Amino acid sequence: MSARQSGLSEDLGRIVGRDHVLTERERLLPYGHDESDLGDHLPEIVVRPRTAGEIAQVLKLCGNLGVPVTPSAARSGKSGGSLPVRGGVALSMERFDRILEIRREDLVGRAEAGVVTGDYMKAVEAVGLFYPPDPASLAFCTLGGNVAENAGGPRALKYGVTREYILGLEVVLPTGEILRVGKQTIKGVAGFDLTALFVGSEGLLGIVTEITTKLLPLPREVQTALCLFRDTAEASRAVSAVLAEGVLPRALEFIDDVAIAASAVARAPYQFPPGCGAAVLAEVDGNVPEACAREIERVGSVCERHGAIDVLLAQNESQRRDLWETRRRISINLKALHPLKISEDVAVPRSRIPDLVAEVQAIGRRLGLAVACYGHAGDGNLHANVLYDRPEERPRVDEAVADLLRAAIRLGGTITGEHGVGLAKKEFLELEQGKDVVALERRLKAFFDPAGILNPGKMFPGA
């Protein structure tokens, strides 16, 4: 332990209690990596505050000393947003774990930032309400992490992303000021929309401690169908066709041949039949069973018109769960084909999905790499995963990723649909937004964080 680390950890212990300051290497390890495959970046110290007041004191102390502070939640992010790339302090939100209230009549809930998203969903559903954002990591990711990254998920197609559900926040600014922004009502336009500015700010502008969310009545009916295709071109055109038909499923997920092969090797709960080279997983919801049945049939018949070889309707909750489990595990199952991968999440205008799938395949062929393509095709947000076997292949993989990001921008899209810029894509932000917008964002960062201590090394080129 360095002298700085030792003095700082004592000061931090006085703020949060000595049990909540970690300095032993083994205990620091988990805080040094996330789901991004961007390597290990250990903090010097982990601090686990319990209150906004404690966070304020930690930030003031670190601000005075110029010590970097990186907010840390479930570390399930894919863009490296929670990696302490400059060392310093990892500020873990794990003790902010209480659901504060669910006001059924108001359709509003309030929770601390470290509450696991899936736990919040369950608590809300237990009283007949619905919190739609459903990132694949919902069993372990947290509401605070979702706010920081503006997380999406399959249901974003119909219900929008995290941003659409955040009414108000308690947030600690890098300077140690504690603010309550936003509102507790469904509508409200007083002042600037500071809440929206903090959502998706990737932990650069402040640390969110408490979250007020809008809730919806829980739809009483859900119908799920898996549409099987011979190849990805047919399946991707079917996605566009379903939307053009005026149907708005709550989810419309695309699964390509590589993802299907991985599901076979990894023995996923659902096994795709031989001859199936792509699939579309669709789900509709509502309150009237006949209406849902009618809508899912429409989806099926559009898919059949576009070449589907089979349309399977989930007959019960257990079949439905198997289909979704198969979809959710794709990311992990791909490692059964190749041990290493880079997971991208570009988004393009919906009509360009077939072009994007074709571009991804061309990039893979040119560089001799397996690329899996799956995800939220309904809203144009595809997860392209570049697979590889040995670390030495990484430069070629990085070339594929760069090509993919450029292709997305060329098609009118974005380098990140839901994972965020973080460490992974900071060198590409200007390519999408241009120098002027990024310059304004840098100035805004400095406005909120003049000492530059909060989550440094992220989002901006050269940061």
Added chain:
Amino acid sequence: MSARQSGLSEDLGRIVGRDHVLTERERLLPYGHDESDLGDHLPEIVVRPRTAGEIAQVLKLCGNLGVPVTPSAARSGKSGGSLPVRGGVALSMERFDRILEIRREDLVGRAEAGVVTGDYMKAVEAVGLFYPPDPASLAFCTLGGNVAENAGGPRALKYGVTREYILGLEVVLPTGEILRVGKQTIKGVAGFDLTALFVGSEGLLGIVTEITTKLLPLPREVQTALCLFRDTAEASRAVSAVLAEGVLPRALEFIDDVAIAASAVARAPYQFPPGCGAAVLAEVDGNVPEACAREIERVGSVCERHGAIDVLLAQNESQRRDLWETRRRISINLKALHPLKISEDVAVPRSRIPDLVAEVQAIGRRLGLAVACYGHAGDGNLHANVLYDRPEERPRVDEAVADLLRAAIRLGGTITGEHGVGLAKKEFLELEQGKDVVALERRLKAFFDPAGILNPGKMFPGA
């Protein structure tokens, strides 16, 4: 014309063309008032640019001279946001009137800021798509004004407000910089959400010139019902009960006894029967006729359980239009009872609607003023209108308004659900948000507009 006015108008003429610089008093008059009843505030000059580049030059010129610039659209706002309270230049967006594209397959549209909202809706619906935000002024208000104020409307209950539909903006900063922020895709989280920060910023942070919106498939079915009650207490409890039942109508509007009386005097298209002292206008939508029928029946039966004396289902489009026309005209019809009024738009958590209605009536009784209460009760956003006959009564009216705003905050609500702070409520912003949040908003304003020229005198206490 003053010397300053004369020199400035020549310089402005060189930027936008002499025909688009107005200085004669008669031509300035319309730019001096809006729908807020906050009096006339004439600009010294009106300028009507055609391009973002021209706006940039106007802002740079005025910035150098310290001349205030107030953005002006349809001036249908109710909070005085477009009033040139410091004189100077009114910058009219009326020539930004082109719909640029509607990309059906992508469910995305793009228009200039001065396009009338209703025209945009119609163009979008003509290709089978749907732009949900529906402020009562949709026949003349503009998309740019809607973005500035983050406009709502009845359908916000199910579909959310303007903010939820804005993907990207072209905006001219007060310093003359032209930026394109946001995205053209449904999803996208690259960088900070600058788009959301400009939405609802009331013309204080920049001038929006072009707007990219998300669109939805147009629901194929709409069903509308008017539920009649004996009194407001029953009707307001029915609103809460409908939502608690798990139904999410696209609109759920409350109409009180005073609004009903005004509709009678003004011969509204629909005439409420004798004995009817309150009403709830409900509308559901979807793609399957039976499902819509089932949902609207549910609304009707919940209302009947809560004392409705009658439930009328609109049998055709013309009956439906009459009901909505009656609802939309309330604001104007109230002047048939009393020539003067102040229109408020507080919002409270939905379960507090009955309390708010009771508070409004108590305030009216205490001060001896007629108060009408109607609007978007489904999302807790009520329009309370304080009616009066003579300007001398204004101090009492202002007292009623102040009491109402305080009551809304006490009930956990906001001083403005959709109209904005503007000139009307700037002295109340701190009451809702606290000094620290307002201080941050002031600093943010100075960050974007160091010379303080853009829409001065608005939003902040003492501004």
